[in-house]
Amino acid sequence: MADYSPVKGCMVIRPNGYAVWENIQRNLDRMIKETGHQNAYFPIFIPESFLKKEADHVEGFAPQCAVVTYAGAKDLEEKLVVRPTSETIINSMFAKWIQSYRDLPLLINQWANVVRWEMRTRLFLRTTEFLWQEGHTCHETPEEAEVETLKMLRVYKDFAENYMAMPVIAGLKTPSEKFAGAERTYCIEAMLQDRKALQAGTSHNLGQNFAKAFETKFQDRTANWQFVHQTSWGVSTRLIGGIVMTHSDDKGLVLPPKLAGLHVAIVPISKNPAADKALFDVADKLAYELKNPEFTGTLGYTITSKVDRDDQHSPGWKFHEYELTGIPIRVELGARDLEKNQVTIVRRDTGVKQFIPIADAAKTIARELGQMQTDLLERAREIRKKFSFVVDDYEDFKKKLDEPGGFLHAHWCEQGACEAKIKEETKATIRCIPLDAADRLTPSVEEGKCIRCNGKSMTRVIFARSY
Amino acid sequence: MADYSPVKGCMVIRPNGYAVWENIQRNLDRMIKETGHQNAYFPIFIPESFLKKEADHVEGFAPQCAVVTYAGAKDLEEKLVVRPTSETIINSMFAKWIQSYRDLPLLINQWANVVRWEMRTRLFLRTTEFLWQEGHTCHETPEEAEVETLKMLRVYKDFAENYMAMPVIAGLKTPSEKFAGAERTYCIEAMLQDRKALQAGTSHNLGQNFAKAFETKFQDRTANWQFVHQTSWGVSTRLIGGIVMTHSDDKGLVLPPKLAGLHVAIVPISKNPAADKALFDVADKLAYELKNPEFTGTLGYTITSKVDRDDQHSPGWKFHEYELTGIPIRVELGARDLEKNQVTIVRRDTGVKQFIPIADAAKTIARELGQMQTDLLERAREIRKKFSFVVDDYEDFKKKLDEPGGFLHAHWCEQGACEAKIKEETKATIRCIPLDAADRLTPSVEEGKCIRCNGKSMTRVIFARSY
Numbered sequence: 063m064a065d066y067s068p069v070k071g072c073m074v075i076r077p078n079g080y081a082v083w084e085n086i087q088r089n090l091d092r093m094i095k096e097t098g099h100q101n102a103y104f105p106i107f108i109p110e111s112f113l114k115k116e117a118d119h120v121e122g123f124a125p126q127c128a129v130v131t132y133a134g135a136k137d138l139e140e141k142l143v144v145r146p147t148s149e150t151i152i153n154s155m156f157a158k159w160i161q162s163y164r165d166l167p168l169l170i171n172q173w174a175n176v177v178r179w180e181m182r183t184r185l186f187l188r189t190t191e192f193l194w195q196e197g198h199t200c201h202e203t204p205e206e207a208e209v210e211t212l213k214m215l216r217v218y219k220d221f222a223e224n225y226m227a228m229p230v231i232a233g234l235k236t237p238s239e240k241f242a243g244a245e246r247t248y249c250i251e252a253m254l255q256d257r258k259a260l261q262a263g264t265s266h267n268l269g270q271n272f273a274k275a276f277e278t279k280f281q282d283r284t285a286n287w288q289f290v291h292q293t294s295w296g297v298s299t300r301l302i303g304g305i306v307m308t309h310s311d312d313k314g315l316v317l318p319p320k321l322a323g324l325h326v327a328i329v330p331i332s333k334n335p336a337a338d339k340a341l342f343d344v345a346d347k348l349a350y351e352l353k354n355p356e357f358t359g360t361l362g363y364t365i366t367s368k369v370d371r372d373d374q375h376s377p378g379w380k381f382h383e384y385e386l387t388g389i390p391i392r393v394e395l396g397a398r399d400l401e402k403n404q405v406t407i408v409r410r411d412t413g414v415k416q417f418i419p420i421a422d423a424a425k426t427i428a429r430e431l432g433q434m435q436t437d438l439l440e441r442a443r444e445i446r447k448k449f450s451f452v453v454d455d456y457e458d459f460k461k462k463l464d465e466p467g468g469f470l471h472a473h474w475c476e477q478g479a480c481e482a483k484i485k486e487e488t489k490a491t492i493r494c495i496p497l498d499a500a501d502r503l504t505p506s507v508e509e510g511k512c513i514r515c516n517g518k519s520m521t522r523v524i525f526a527r528s529y
Numbered sequence: 530m531a532d533y534s535p536v537k538g539c540m541v542i543r544p545n546g547y548a549v550w551e552n553i554q555r556n557l558d559r560m561i562k563e564t565g566h567q568n569a570y571f572p573i574f575i576p577e578s579f580l581k582k583e584a585d586h587v588e589g590f591a592p593q594c595a596v597v598t599y600a601g602a603k604d605l606e607e608k609l610v611v612r613p614t615s616e617t618i619i620n621s622m623f624a625k626w627i628q629s630y631r632d633l634p635l636l637i638n639q640w641a642n643v644v645r646w647e648m649r650t651r652l653f654l655r656t657t658e659f660l661w662q663e664g665h666t667c668h669e670t671p672e673e674a675e676v677e678t679l680k681m682l683r684v685y686k687d688f689a690e691n692y693m694a695m696p697v698i699a700g701l702k703t704p705s706e707k708f709a710g711a712e713r714t715y716c717i718e719a720m721l722q723d724r725k726a727l728q729a730g731t732s733h734n735l736g737q738n739f740a741k742a743f744e745t746k747f748q749d750r751t752a753n754w755q756f757v758h759q760t761s762w763g764v765s766t767r768l769i770g771g772i773v774m775t776h777s778d779d780k781g782l783v784l785p786p787k788l789a790g791l792h793v794a795i796v797p798i799s800k801n802p803a804a805d806k807a808l809f810d811v812a813d814k815l816a817y818e819l820k821n822p823e824f825t826g827t828l829g830y831t832i833t834s835k836v837d838r839d840d841q842h843s844p845g846w847k848f849h850e851y852e853l854t855g856i857p858i859r860v861e862l863g864a865r866d867l868e869k870n871q872v873t874i875v876r877r878d879t880g881v882k883q884f885i886p887i888a889d890a891a892k893t894i895a896r897e898l899g900q901m902q903t904d905l906l907e908r909a910r911e912i913r914k915k916f917s918f919v920v921d922d923y924e925d926f927k928k929k930l931d932e933p934g935g936f937l938h939a940h941w942c943e944q945g946a947c948e949a950k951i952k953e954e955t956k957a958t959i960r961c962i963p964l965d966a967a968d969r970l971t972p973s974v975e976e977g978k979c980i981r982c983n984g985k986s987m988t989r990v991i992f993a994r995s996y
Contacts, residue, residue: 065622065625067571067572067618067621067622068576068579068618068621069572069574069575069576069609069618072572072573072574073572074569074570074571074572074622075569075570076569077567077568077569077637080567080568080569080570081567081568083570084568100544100547100548101544101547101548101551102541102542102543102544102547103541103542103547103550103660104534104541105534105536105539105540105541105658106539106573106611106642106644106658107536107539107595107644107658108536109535109536112535124602125601125602126601127600127601127602128574128597128599128600128601128609129597129598129599129600130595130596130597130598130611131596131597131598131599132595132596132598133594133595133596133646134592134593134594134595134646134647134648135591135592135594142536142595144573144597144611151534151535151536154534154535155532155534155541158532164841170544174642175573175641175642177573177574179600179601180601181601191572191573191574193570374631
């Protein structure tokens with residue numbers, strides 16, 4: 063799905079990987095627009111002085127910046143940073159656009175590439191350049207900003223679970239893990255098959271930090287000038303890495319049907335398409351039947367299928383290829399199937415073969431695609447459940463992190479110093495403080511003692527090693 | 530639709546401008562995929578040494594490059610150019626992907642941002658950063674590469690005329706105007722309302738120039754290694770500038786219906802939505818009727834409409850606003866209209882008011898949207914015709930360029946030196962050598978004398994001042 067490029071840490075997204083990104087974009091873009099946001103586009107370059115206007119922000123991002131120092135064959139008077147994120151350049155425009163409370167809320171989203179210079183990279187999960195969307199909103203009151211921050215967190219959770227079939231825990235980041243410049247950062251955290259955590263999306267309540275730095279002000283309902291209250295939120299091509307590492311198996315990729323570019327590969331088993339016309343006629347008819355709008359209505363997408371007419375490769379080679387690339391359903395159709403008036407349907411995730419009368423094939427495939435979407439989520443939930451532990455002893459904590467790994471629900475004293483020590487000693491970080499009781503193994507409020515220092519704690523947090 | 534940003538020559542595309550870009554993308558992306566291409570994504574950074582591998586290419590682009598010299602708080606060992614175009618970085622990957630004639634043709638497209646440092650910029654028409662698509666293909670034979678180059682030129686012409694309602698002349702660039710590194714560059718050229726030319730899209734036959742520089746080779750059908758034959762082709766956010774400067778009038782923007790984000794603004798003339806419920810009911814019913822799939826089938830898009838419920842502004846203010854932003858159809862609905870069981874329909878391009886029975890309103894709007902698309906193209910064709918001249922005298926040539934301007938069909942001796950002199954003396958360049966007899970005012974083959982030097986010529990070319 064991707065290759066490393068000749069440029070350090072930058073990836074090339076190949077067509078089958080990019081097709082997944084296009085499906086992510088199309089669906090998420092619709093959800094972002096349905097919640098009232100509009101897309102716009104801001105420059106890739108940020109004057110260095112802008113980045114410095116918000117103290118925490120520059121401290122967090124400066125070490126990761128790529129900087130343009132000359133252009134048009136001349137040294138630049140002011141250096142330009144290739145955007146690592148766009149709060150600053152966007153605020154410089156918001157400050158001009160916003161005058162009055164009537165201009166609020168301002169709800170903007172951008173699809174763009176960003177660059178963060180990384181020491182250790184990994185395809186999709188951590189790359190120097192990545193593609194993402196970044197939402198940026200302005201509000202009249204702190205309450206509205208908080209509502210927006212949590213609303214978009216819920217959109218991300220909905221998308222992760224119901225499109226990517228990747229269960230996530232929605233939670234609050236600790237102060238040490240929050241976005242550089244935010245008041246509060248919320249996140250969705252997934253557990254991958256190797257039991258490491260993946261921060262799959264973040265939603266920040268920025269308070270008035272950037273508004274103050276850029277003078278983003280409005281006249282309120284009593285004609286007083288006030289700073290706007292802001293949010294920002296983003297997900298990236300990292301989600302593709304999440305899909306790969308949640309669902310893949312030894313045979314290759316497994317794609318959730320809602321995000322697969324091609325849903326059904328129909329393979330007539332024939333070395334001679336001319337002689338075996340009957341096989342191909344059945345295959346073509348099935349491909350046509352799969353477009354039935356009734357299925358589109360039920361599944362939320364139109365089933366795409368392909369009749370494999372390639373006469374260079376063996377059926378075995380083709381089956382292997384469709385498994386490798388994660389096509390959700392494979393249909394095999396040989397001379398013997400035709401005699402029995404049936405087709406063979408194979409689901410990518412289970413590998414189970416079903417022999418189905420030709421007349422019922424389309425209906426069965428549509429049902430299996432829907433079922434596969436549900437099953438993938440359920441299976442991933444089971445794995446997360448299996449590797450989530452309530453831990454109260456630091457030695458046990460360290461042992462479990464090594465083997466089997468997973469999410470450790472443990473008490474913490476709320477001191478940054480203790481959090482840092484734990485990270486140093488175990489390489490585990492606090493992934494989040496879960497928001498939902500359903501994501502906890504113990505009551506939300508539960509008196510306890512910090513896993514490391516025995517300090518007082520009122521709730522458990524989730525520790526894990528992560529990407 | 531756009532603002533200048535604090536970064537030299539970079540623009541901010543505002544939501545109403547970006548919505549047009551999204552419609553351009555959606556339609557053109559479909560046409561690119563229908564012709565067999567797949568999307569992928571390549572890094573924004575190009576090692577400086579890559580750019581230097583093709584001699585003409587580096588000579589053409591080096592003066593326009595923005596260069597990253599340090600990143601991650603360290604000076605880079607090799608400087609990185611922010612892509613001005615991607616032939617080089619893409620060839621470095623193609624060289625790895627292609628082994629055999631079986632891997633050909635390779636048909637790739639990328640949607641991306643690019644940066645070219647410009648001295649004089651103008652919103653949408655010439656900006657330092659712009660958004661575009663760039664197609665990159667590899668073929669077995671020079672003939673296949675030429676077919677591809679011309680095929681995509683035709684796709685661009687089709688898109689410009691049938692979506693943007695902007696008539697264009699498809700033609701060949703002279704050697705001095707071709708892409709740096711290409712064998713031949715084809716283009717589509719539009720005439721804007723100020724009678725200047727706009728190069729709206731280009732399609733390049735790259736021959737084996739980049740293949741040789743990057744060793745992009747394949748084993749042919751006789752097991753010999755050969756360099757691939759390549760093409761590249763692109764259109765950009767410049768197209769939005771083309772739409773603006775082809776169709777706008779004194780009242781503001783005029784958007785061709787096929788690319789408008791919102792097609793119909795329905796304005797109930799009421800200061801009290803609660804009291805005037807009947808007006809709003811009729812408006813809502815009309816909005817519903819406009820979604821009729823029959824209209825979608827005829828027009829190729831689903832009609833989007835909005836019932837204006839704003840109670841802050843006067844009807845006059847609203848009409849003005851919808852004209853300014855180019856909404857194709859405005860529907861006015863007042864108490865007197867309701868009495869007469871009619872609505873008032875106003876087309877943005879003509880300003881003509883029609884009073885139509887409520888029962889016929891949806892059908893009439895659908896018809897007018899289709900008609901407006903055709904009329905806009907026809908009107909632009911008329912303007913181009915009016916300002917296209919056959920010119921044989923150099924003094925007349927210079928005079929016409931000043932007033933009224935336009936496309937001058939003139940003879941040229943095919944000498945670059947003469948072309949350069951004409952540019953120096955008149956600021957006019959050869960826009961193209963037209964491919965189609967229909968775009969000429971005289972026969973395709975016509976003996977004549979160069980407009981400047983009286984040298985021999987066998988065909989006329991098109992001169993104009995341009996953006």
